[in-house]
Amino acid sequence: MKLSSKSRYAVMALVDLARFDDIYPVSLRDISLRQGISLDYLEQIFSKLKKNEIVKSIRGTQGGYVLNKNPNDIKLTNIFHAVDEKVKTVQCKKESKRGCNGKATKCITHNLWDELEIHINTFFENKSLEDLIRNNKQTRV
Amino acid sequence: MKLSSKSRYAVMALVDLARFDDIYPVSLRDISLRQGISLDYLEQIFSKLKKNEIVKSIRGTQGGYVLNKNPNDIKLTNIFHAVDEKVKTVQCKKESKRGCNGKATKCITHNLWDELEIHINTFFENKSLEDLIRNNKQTRV
DNA sequence: TCTAAACTTGACCAATTTAGTCAGGTATGT
């Protein structure tokens, strides 16, 4: 199981952005340079973040992006949801009528995978952008 | 982030096997039928489980596979390790000399991803096959 | 008003990974 780079980049970019958020809009170009992420790719990512109302855009010269919420209200869940990162441990959920594998009952380990999903999602739900900025400021010398 | 079907199948198969383990060797054919997993695929998976000494094989007629350890000593970690499932949240670990992204320092969210990996791996380390069998017996009516 | 900075959108693509299949074996209990 691995995290997509899209999700990783989204979080990195938002942490970067959040550090300057109070001062002025941050351009993707700057984030691209500072974080070493392709500009074109960042554009795709921020388009999604905007649709999900995590950031606002300001067009034109001196424009850029700004957070649309308090960093404390932006959880990892929200970010991941925005860029379509999903925690998938089972294939068998959607076929609700039948059980898993086309059998009549739930597959033998179904509960386990549910538990695992909850375990991971809990982590995402409890972690906010605020936490990450604080952490980052702490580790800067 | 999703779990590979290989890992899921490995766990399903081992739980299935564990239920009959005391009585007689379980053939992959039976597991295949009961769990709806392709026989050829199961063979690949069990080859790895055997190399990692999680199961033993008994060849010939009436042969099959048997657990090689106490179910309590087989953790999810062991199973996943055997089938090459890895929890990867960062690309940046291997390049140890430089930091991430070819920068001099760790990427801004490095600690976060480490935390996440640990969070997930902890779950895997604490869950044994024994737990799953017990659970499964409980849910059988 | 002109221009450059910055956002916006959508098509496209190469490489990798996944989730297997297929085709041959070899060992052994009856």
Place this chain on the structure above:
DNA sequence: ACATACCTGACTAAATTGGTCAAGTTTAGA
């Protein structure tokens, strides 16, 4: 001997990933 079951490696179609590329639109500032 023969059927059952393990064993091994090559192969592959489809999906996903991790982007690039091209062609815009908007707006601040000179």
